Amino acid sequence: MGGAPEPVLVVLLALGLRMEPEGAALLGFLAGLLQDLAGGGALGLFTMSKLWVGFAAGSLARTVVLDSAWAPSAFAVAGTVAARLLELGLSALAGELIPPLPAWARGTAVAACYNGLIAPLVFAGLRRVVRWRGSLRLATSPELRP
Amino acid sequence: MILAGSGRRAGLFVALVVLAGALLTLQLRSPERRAVGLVGRAVLGLLLPAQVSLGRAADAVVRSWRALNEIGQLRTENARLRAEVEALRREVARLQEASSEAERLRRLVGFRAPDPYATVAARVVARDPSRWYTTLTVDRGSRDGVTRNDPVVTADGLVGRVFEVYPSTARVLLVTDPRSAVGVLVQSSRDAGVVEGTATEKLRLRYLSRSSPLREGDVLVTSGLGGVFPRGIRVGVVRAVVRSVGALFQEAEVEPATDLSRLEEVLVMVRPTAAR
Missing domain, CATH: 1.20.5 (Single alpha-helices involved in coiled-coils or other helix-helix interfaces)
Known part of the structure; x- marks a missing residue:
């Protein structure tokens, strides 16, 4: 729980806002599981936290409007804090070593900042991909063929 | 349809939560953690x-x-x-x-047969219950050198003599058979008498001189007279002395030296051919 950017979390938030809650939860589950397996920590910790973060993102898809330039950053910061809080609680429940609160707060703040910084890029990139796929689908649509 | 779809999605979500929880709590159950x-x-x-x-x-x-x-x-x-x-x-x-x-x-x-006798160990293989104190059959016969009138003994004393011989068996006439008469000596006084069978577990000493100082507990041994039994084999012990008024001899009830009711192995004293 150090102060490093978490691109997986940001991508999950960005995708979750475009999905159904359950689908986003599944995505979060898989992403968290990969993170757990790669990290070597308590198995299930990130799986559970990312699952809930994904579900929350999917649930907020209809209520959050990302028309502001700061919206992705704000959303990423909030998501990061929420994920960190979840991980802290789950760590306590699972008997994992819990960092001292100041260190945890500092690490969370740094990670939230990093995630807030990369969030506009990730969200914009994802928006472009979606648009590109949309145009591709339109181009290959049988109704539009000459 | 929509409800079914949302129900399935909710089920998927619950399953994911349970699975993640299981992953997390598995570690708590592991012995290392x-x-x-x-x-x-x-x-x-x-x-x-x-x-x-x-x-x-x-x-x-x-x-x-x-x-x-x-x-x-x-x-x-x-x-x-x-x-x-x-x-x-x-x-x-x-x-x-x-x-x-x-x-x-x-x-x-441990029994030492007097010269010129040799001993052949034999097992009692048959006994007639109706004539328990008269005869028995042993598993040695003429093939083993057993002949008629060979003495039969145990380490305790006299048993009887062979009276019928077959190739592999022989019948023994016990000293308790009424047909049996053995010349004996009172071991202490050397007075001679005859012990006869009574068809019971006791013997009868007869023809002992009235003047002989016979007492209860006196030991009787074979006298060697008559040529059937060698001298010095224990025959029995005097249990009761009978002196009838006017009789020439005194008599006594004798307990056999060998427990004839529990015979299982005996020694047949065979004589070498030259000595017969």
């Missing part, structure tokens, strides 16, 4: 009473199951032990029999 955190301890504290009750119930079930299993095992073990005890009893009986036989044979081996 027993420590739980602060929140974990609080949750466990809340769950403890239920956990204890469930544990007790599970223990009771396990104990009952073990008891049932043990009953079956105990029955099997009991049957096995019973069979083992039975086998050991048979073995003990066999060993006791072997020990007893060895003791009897050891005493027989």
Whole structure:
């Protein structure tokens, strides 16, 4: 729980806002599981936290409007804090070593900042991909063929 | 349709939560990882009473199951032990029999036959219950050098003489047979008499001089007169002296030196061919 950017979390938030809650939860589950397996920590910790973060993102898809330039950053910061809080609680429940609160707060703040910084890029990139796929689908649509 | 779809999605979500929870709590159950955190301890504290009750119930079930299993095992073990005890009893009986036989044979081996006799050990193979104190059959016969009138003894004393010989068996006339008469000497006074059978477990001493100082407990041995029995074999012990008024001789009741009711092995005293 150090102060490093978490691109997986940001991508999950960005995708979750475009999905159904359950689908986003599944995505979060898989992403968290990969993170757990790669990290070597308590198995299930990130799986559970990312699952809930994904579900929350999917649930907020209809209520959050990302028309502001700061919206992705704000959303990423909030998501990061929420994920960190979840991980802290789950760590306590699972008997994992819990960092001292100041260190945890500092690490969370740094990670939230990093995630807030990369969030506009990730969200914009994802928006472009979606648009590109949309145009591709339109181009290959049988109704539009000459 | 929509409801079914949303229900399926909710089910998927619940399944994911359960799966993630299982992954997380698996570690708590692993033996290498027993420590739980602060929140974990609080949750466990809340769950403890239920956990204890469930544990007790599970223990009771396990104990009952073990008891049932043990009953079956105990029955099997009991049957096995019973069979083992039975086998050991048979073995003990066999060993006791072997020990007893060895003791009897050891005493027989200790018997020294006077010259020129040699001894042939024989086993009693038949006895007529109606004539228990008269005859018996042994498993040695003419092929073993046994001849008619050969004396038959044990380490304790005289048994009788051979009166019928077959190739592999011989019949022995016991000293207790009424047809049997053995010349004897009172060991202490050297007075001569005759011991006759009575068809009971006792013998009768007859024709002993009235002047002989016969007493209860006197030992009678063969006199060697008559040529059938060699001299000096114990015949019996005087148990009661009878002196009738006006009689020329005194008589006595004699207990045989050998317990004729429990004979199993005997020695047949055979004479070399040249000595016959």
